[in-house]
Amino acid sequence: MYKYDLYDQAMVDARVAEFRDQARRRLEGKLTEDQFKPLRLMNGLYLQLHAYMLRVAIPYGTLDSRQLEMLADIAERYDRGYGHFTTRQNIQYNWIRLEDAADILADLAKVEMHAIQTSGNCIRNISSDHFAGAAADEVVDPRPYAELMRQWSSFHPEFTYLPRKFKIAVIASDKDRAAMRLHDIGVRIVKRANDSGGEVGAQFYAGGGMGRTPMIAPLIRDFVPIEHFITYAEACLRVYNRYGRRDNKYKARIKILVHELGAAEYTRQVEEEFAHLLSVGVEPPREELARIAAHFADPAFIDGPKTVDRSDPDFALWVDRNTHRHKHDAYVSAVISLKPAGGIPGDATAEQMRVVARLAKQYSFDELRVMHTQNLLLPHVRIADLHAVWSALDAAGLAAPNMDTIEDIIACPGLDYCSLANARSIPLAQRISERFAETGRTEVVGELKLKISGCINACGHHHAGHIGILGVDKKGVENYQLSLGGSEAEDVSLAKITGPGFDEDGVIAAVEKVTDVYLASRAEGERFLDTYRRIGMEPFKEALYG
Amino acid sequence: MAEDIGTSPDEVQFRFREDEIVDHGTVTVDACCDQTNATAVRIEPGDDARLLLPFLDRLALVEINFPAFNDGRGYSAARILREAGYTGELRAVGDVGVDQLSHMRRCGFDSFAPDKRLDEEDAARAFATWANVYQRAADARRTIADKRHEA
Missing domain, CATH: 3.30.413.10 (Sulfite Reductase Hemoprotein, domain 1)
Incomplete structure (x- = not known):
């Protein structure tokens, strides 16, 4: 992966010094809050509902173990022991004090990281394919x-x-x-x-x-x-x-x-x-x-077994769900789900980050990725090592076998953190994933991308969900609009609203009804999205409102 | 003769030119295009800087106004003039703060007349923020990539 040279390091160091100076001038009253705001935003510092939020850039989602360990340290030293991975492959900390911000940036600079342009009206962090450099289907890295x-x-x-x-x-x-x-x-x-x-x-x-x-x-x-x-x-x-x-x-x-x-x-x-x-x-x-x-040259892959021992059904399920075909046939990319049933999508504790960092060092050429789905990824895992990796993940609560299933929900921070939100997203995501895990439906339904936004700014990508949920404020009450048929992938499309919205319990029931229609109508091999595209909105509307 | 809408020389706080400062009547882009003898013009954010390209030879001063510092159109206007070979004074006027100076300089501004005078020390530090730069711009500085690959 890319390593800074003296020039890159000097640029990031200069930025830390510049931010310190700006913060000083703000405190001395030489900058008004209006003047300071765009400057702090260009360093990733937002004012949220309860505290400052700092968004740290993870360029194209690639990082190494040393960097993830620093992110864990920052979570412990300056936040409440966890961080939140975002849909643009960044991490954000939700409980930051303004006084600490320059020190955090200085800590990041020690490991070739920064928060430059993670906010503000400028060119943001460049995102990319999380399987870059590993996927069998890429033209180049x-x-x-x-x-x-x-x-x-x-x-x-x-x-x-x-x-x-x-x-x-x-x-x-x-x-x-x-x-x-x-x-x-x-x-x-x-x-x-x-x-x-x-x-x-x-x-x-x-x-x-x-x-x-x-x-x-x-x-x-x-x-x-x-x-x-x-x-x-x-x-x-x-x-x-x-x-x-x-x-x-x-x-x-x-x-x-x-x-x-x-x-x-x-x-x-x-x-x-x-x-x-x-x-x-x-x-x-x-x-x-x-x-x-030259920095992105392939690591030294070696030949090895191409299959796993499937005698442990939990492991076999995880392999089926959470691994992706690698360009070298003795390797796979392994998805580390940050979506345990009932959990907060994209959150990881400092301890979990350290587990992942250790696994990356030991089993993935010291490389890690953040996925736009708010999960982590070990890009290059030998198939021979998969069981050891899975066991370690499982022990850390990181082995949910649910990539691209209805439990793999993208959700914005919503009204629990965000000053723009109209409704909560996180509790809804928690209840839906819990419900589907309990009923055993997750695996039956298969690929189903559910995305939840707590306001029309759509940080939770609801327009691109196979099922999208948008939280709105209806006369002071949280109300959720359901939409169907979106996709963010190569078959990109925008979801369409089903009809009138629901309250929190109602929208969970509605999601279940929609999956009922799918299960009753699907043809062999069809994903939810395929069935929706074939049969259209009407049967779903009928089930929801008929 | 159109009304002088420009800043006066004593409003200029920073100037990176050796030549005599001009004190001519400054006119709007429209007036400049209509009036064959104008030598100083002021560009507002919505103006198309390229309308001035036929007249660059006779212009000695172009002011680019920033009514609000966070309206960045003036940065493009500045580079467009420099890319077209304009060598006269390019003055940033209006809501120009310490934190805009280094980028403005890179876009070709060589004179600054902020609405509110800036702290000299803060400004000096701001002009010197970047020892090196990533992009090619209007200031002809050699970029980091150029330096990495020089023979």
């Missing part, structure tokens, strides 16, 4: 391209006061495990045939997003030669910075600009700017990508 973008987007002088936040995802497979087309810019690294056996380039999608106006990003360029990758991104951002709406914060995301101009006109403007920027020369030297890519 997307992370060198994401790292190139990380450097380009860090402290970008022109794009620090954009109309609104800006999220970029980079993948390199036909499979989309990063909700790529629901980002402001989505990039897919591709190869096209040429005389020398394949030229690498980037497909650009622009104007996707969730929030109150969900949009799927249209393709705006199907091949940008890789030597122009950063230049094209710069063109996309410049057009947005100049023409994105600033009169209304709810219409300020790039999706509104692309929608109002039309994808063709936005693309025309980008292409014009791109041609201009090519003449200016903003691309990093070609050798830089090669330098970065």
